[in-house]
Amino acid sequence: MIRSRICEMLGIKYPVFQGGMAWVADASLAAAVSNAGGLGLVSSINAGTEAVRNEIRKCRELTDKPFGVNIMLQAPNAGEIAQMVVEEGVKILTTGAGSPSQYMAMWKEAGIKVIPVVASVALALKMQAAGADAVVAEGAESGGHVGELHTMPLIPQVVDALDIPVVAAGGICDGRGVAAAFMLGADAVQVGTRFLSAEECTVHQEYKDKILKATDISTIVTGKSLGHPVRSLKTPFSKNFARMESDPSVNKEDILALGTGALRKAVKEGDRNGTYMAGECAGMVKKIEPAKDIVEDLILGAEKIITGFSARM
Ligand SMILES: Cc1cc2nc3c(=O)[nH]c(=O)nc-3n(C[C@H](O)[C@H](O)[C@H](O)COP(=O)(O)O)c2cc1C
Structure with missing residues (x-):
């Protein structure tokens, strides 16, 4: 062993x-x-x-x-x-x-x-x-x-x-x-x-469903511009977050506000404005098990x- x-x-x-x-x-x-x-x-x-x-x-x-x-x-x-x-x-x-x-x-x-x-x-x-x-x-x-x-x-x-x-x-x-x-x-x-x-x-069932559906290219790192890079699943929300980060006309406070509480929203509510944190290996997770x-x-x-x-x- x-x-x-x-x-x-x-x-x-x-x-x-x-x-x-x-x-x-x-x-x-x-x-x-x-x-x-x-x-x-x-x-x-x-x-x-x-x-x-x-x-x-x-x-x-x-x-x-x-x-x-x-x-x-x-x-x-x-x-x-x-x-x-x-x-x-x-x-x-x-x-x-x-x-x-x-x-x-x-x-x-x-x-x-x-x-x-x-x-x-x-x-x-x-x-x-x-x-x-x-x-x-x-x-x-x-x-x-x-x-x-x-x-x-x-x-x-x-x-x-x-x-x-x-x-x-x-x-x-x-x-x-x-x-x-x-x-x-x-x-x-x-x-x-x-x-x-x-x-x-x-975690909310929606979180688990998203993990099970993930593939090798399903994650994205956002938050680099804020000094706190975070890896999560690609969703319309996280992709929009990334777009806002690369847009110089958007101020940092607005981006920060968007991310605040977003993990809790995903975990507790399965909310589409949540951050579904997950690693690159999410694509290898295939079933719910003990x-x-x-x-x-x-x-x-x-x-x-x-x-x-x-x-x-
Ligand atoms: C949803 C989620 C939340 C996490 N929150 C924390 C945290 O609060 N503190 C911490 O030290 N690491 C946190 N991590 C990192 C994990 O403890 C662990 O080191 C990491 O997930 C390992 O990599 P893997 O996701 O590829 O298995 C988090 C990871 C995930 C997926």
Whole structure:
């Protein structure tokens, strides 16, 4: 069975993280992934700090396995959430959108494993120096906020630079992707887009339908002009967003206003003025299935490829 030092560090069976996904990753999805032997992550972006606290408590009722919380550091209530997770006895955190250095001492004292998401070697090194236990290195194939580098060149460069474990993310959707990530030196994978199709994922049915209909060229990156590039499904809304960005007569405030709350609209309402964040691998997602089947397909698929490949050599 594929295992790595990350499994020992976090007490999980399989080296598979379900990505923290704003508005998406609730107790239902996180607990299902943890129960399946992976690491479920509850997102801290939904209706406020107390709602996240409730979601953490709900997750604990649904699973006795380890799970974590993802904190987006640019959120206005990030400081409050940083404190709340300590109060709630959360033991694993992933962080996005910047450096969690200012909270590191508090979290370490509380015995929390801290795993920042990075998109470059420089930030990965900074996180290691700040005391991170591992990093998630996320390539620009991924859904949601993206950096510049892609998974294939990013992972080995981060692996070479660090001593701590590296979790590969971005474009990993089946056993082939998991096997490739391990070949690149990763200790685990983080998967977002494929879990959007999990039975336990509570996104609006319209979101799931759009993922199932996606092809290889169904995603678009918007928001570069705002300094926050985001990968989502191509829809009339996202294409209009891209057109507005390239039109110099449209001011930035109008573009920003259009994007505000758009992920929530997609996740909760299936609204056509929503942003359906998804990665390039959306075209590989073909069915709705239990999170357990997804986790097992990722791991067993990778094992089959790795053993089959060595048998051919
Ligand atoms: C709908 C959606 C929302 C996301 N929101 C967050 C987030 O709030 N915080 C974060 O660190 N990453 C977020 N991500 C990134 C995922 O955690 C994960 O790293 C990424 O989806 C992996 O790439 P993949 O989509 O190709 O599987 C999001 C991804 C998606 C698809």
